[in-house]
Amino acid sequence: MFKKLIPLIALLAGCSSTQPAVSYVEAPVQETPLFQVAEQLTFDLARYSDDFTGAQTLLISTPVDASSLEKTNPLAVQLQQDLMTAFQQQGFKVIDINMSDTVKAAADGTYLLTRDWQKIAANVAATHVLVSTMELTKSGVAINARIIDTTDNHVSSSANTFVSAQQLPGYIVEAKSSVSKDGLLYRHPSQGAETAHYVGAKQ
Structure with missing residues (x-):
């Protein structure tokens, strides 16, 4: 009886050894222009950091x-959102403050993220925070970013960049030659005489 089982076991072992190994192919990543800005800021902030x-x-x-x-x-x-992704991909420990301390189950889905400060988890603690400011110019937006040590509020790292309206057409547009202000229409000799504006913002 045992002699009859040996060829069968050998056959099964031979079949399993001839199966090709599973391989994974990375799909090409199409980075958006805004994510490229986030990556550059991440690189500069990490490069010029004191501590x-x-x-x-x-x-x-x-x-x-x-x-x-x-x-x-x-x-x-x-x-x-892009900065959170870029920092995490570079190996930094990123805290998501929008995590709720409870799960919301609804008919259209299950939710964990929230912007309601009353539902945010109370035990959020970070040694450093990243703060950024944005200022519109005639042709785009200037971004200044700083990593601050929460123990004494000193600036651990800083970086800045400028992004033109042409680089982010879905977010910024240059000012038109005609601009309405306080019920009056102002005409400029050329486009871009006023500051650019965010898409969807009131002019």
């Missing part, structure tokens, strides 16, 4: 308008 390393935790806040520090825009919201 910030991958062993520390980083909280990335939403960039704000430099003039008020209290307003934001769709471009800033997406840039925050």
